[in-house]
Amino acid sequence: MDQANILVVDDEPDIRELVCEILKDEGYEVTVAEDGAAARTAFARKKPDLVLLDIWMPDVDGITLLKEWSVGSRPDCPVVIMSGHGTVETAVEATRLGAHDFIQKPVSLARLLSVVSQALDSRQAQEKPASRTAPPAASEPFGSSALMQVLRKKAEQAAGHESPVLITGEPGSGRETLARFIHKCSNHDGEFVILDPGDLKPEMLRAFMLGKEKDDGSERGAFEQARDCSLFIPDLQDIPADALRIINQVLESDHYQHEGGTSNCRVIASGSTDLIKRSQEDSLLQQLYYKLNVLPMQVPPLRERKDDIPELVRFYAEWFPNHENLPYRPFSVSAQNRLRNHGWPGNLRELGNLVRRLLILGGDGEVTVDDVEHALRENPGSPAAAGPQHPKIFDLPLREAREQFEREYLAYKLRETGGSVGKLAEAVGMERTHLYRKLRALGIDPKTAARKGNST
Numbered sequence: 001m002d003q004a005n006i007l008v009v010d011d012e013p014d015i016r017e018l019v020c021e022i023l024k025d026e027g028y029e030v031t032v033a034e035d036g037a038a039a040r041t042a043f044a045r046k047k048p049d050l051v052l053l054d055i056w057m058p059d060v061d062g063i064t065l066l067k068e069w070s071v072g073s074r075p076d077c078p079v080v081i082m083s084g085h086g087t088v089e090t091a092v093e094a095t096r097l098g099a100h101d102f103i104q105k106p107v108s109l110a111r112l113l114s115v116v117s118q119a120l121d122s123r124q125a126q127e128k129p130a131s132r133t134a135p136p137a138a139s140e141p142f143g144s145s146a147l148m149q150v151l152r153k154k155a156e157q158a159a160g161h162e163s164p165v166l167i168t169g170e171p172g173s174g175r176e177t178l179a180r181f182i183h184k185c186s187n188h189d190g191e192f193v194i195l196d197p198g199d200l201k202p203e204m205l206r207a208f209m210l211g212k213e214k215d216d217g218s219e220r221g222a223f224e225q226a227r228d229c230s231l232f233i234p235d236l237q238d239i240p241a242d243a244l245r246i247i248n249q250v251l252e253s254d255h256y257q258h259e260g261g262t263s264n265c266r267v268i269a270s271g272s273t274d275l276i277k278r279s280q281e282d283s284l285l286q287q288l289y290y291k292l293n294v295l296p297m298q299v300p301p302l303r304e305r306k307d308d309i310p311e312l313v314r315f316y317a318e319w320f321p322n323h324e325n326l327p328y329r330p331f332s333v334s335a336q337n338r339l340r341n342h343g344w345p346g347n348l349r350e351l352g353n354l355v356r357r358l359l360i361l362g363g364d365g366e367v368t369v370d371d372v373e374h375a376l377r378e379n380p381g382s383p384a385a386a387g388p389q390h391p392k393i394f395d396l397p398l399r400e401a402r403e404q405f406e407r408e409y410l411a412y413k414l415r416e417t418g419g420s421v422g423k424l425a426e427a428v429g430m431e432r433t434h435l436y437r438k439l440r441a442l443g444i445d446p447k448t449a450a451r452k453g454n455s456t
Helices: 013-025 036-045 062-068 085-096 109-127 146-159 175-185 202-210 241-253 275-280 283-292 306-324 333-340 347-361 369-378 398-416 421-428 432-441 446-455
Strands: 005-009 029-033 050-054 079-083 101-104 165-168 192-194 212-214 217-219 230-233 256-258 261-263 266-271 295-298
Touching (some): 005 013, 005 036, 013 109, 013 432, 029 036, 036 062, 050 062, 079 109, 109 146, 175 266, 306 333, 333 369, 398 432
Parallel strands (some): 005 029, 165 295, 230 266
Antiparallel strands (some): 256 261
């Protein structure tokens, strides 16, 4: 959204200046307010397109302002809560009251721009007339990381076409969730049909897939059930050869032939990360692979998108109490951080099962980092039991690893220089203005860093 007006409300000058500078660099119009009174005045003078709102301020809290600016159960414009480590649960509560999302301090540049873009997009979507093709929310969240934003965009584009889609990824990474999202974004009102022949005998496969005529009427097969909607084929590499032949025949003719006419269905298939290798060893699978690989998509493993983990944890922590009557327990910041740094060999499946276990076996109160450590050690497939085999920073995406290194490096140098930014600039060879921006972006307070050094 060009020249969107964003109201930044925070009583900390450094955060206001940093966020304002970042947003202006991105082309947004920015208004700042240092407290609740100033925020009310700015909001009344010109209703913003988006509000970035701190929770704790000297005169009024952000939750009160959120309620004031709401019409019915939703705020009059998207509101994103900015919260420190000690107020994450309050921020989560704010999302239940209608806030679009929340950003945790110290502010991450990538997270800030991602949430701002999504919030403004949601406003535009609300202003447009309702449409059958508007992409609905997935049953399971994709997450807001850069990787998943790109994948979501590709899925929405694919939904506008009828060509086959091939989704690859590790087991448990969310391939079926992506397939369901594509189906929901399409113009299809029909079912999402899953074709899983399992251990059916060859003589039963054709009827299972294509249906058969009976004295009392026809029996619909999987392709007939998916007529004019979506047929999902999970784990393509494990489909029996006889079933692969039938799928090949259907795709060869570009439609499914049944008694009384023909019908089309979109085929969405999925396979493991070794699907290409497996297809090179099986000519029948290779033929099908090339027919289906029209719109290829790859779901990244959870360890490559760790920024999504807090959002996924919140989803599961609320889903299980609502659907399985389990007790609700919030996750502490340290617990969420520990989960972010786990390797997740089982991906989303492992994360969901771990959250369920913590809700079932845990006591009252929030889930602590000790609870998480204990649960990970009890998980037979968890690398936590064997202990780390390399520095944890190696498990992070390059950007996060670089940020963590820069944060630790500059904090160390600040302790050496007694908190003097001037001396630090000379020591690290950076221009002072750029260094100030870097320190703010990394959430480093020179005085606090120096005090930590003096106390050791």
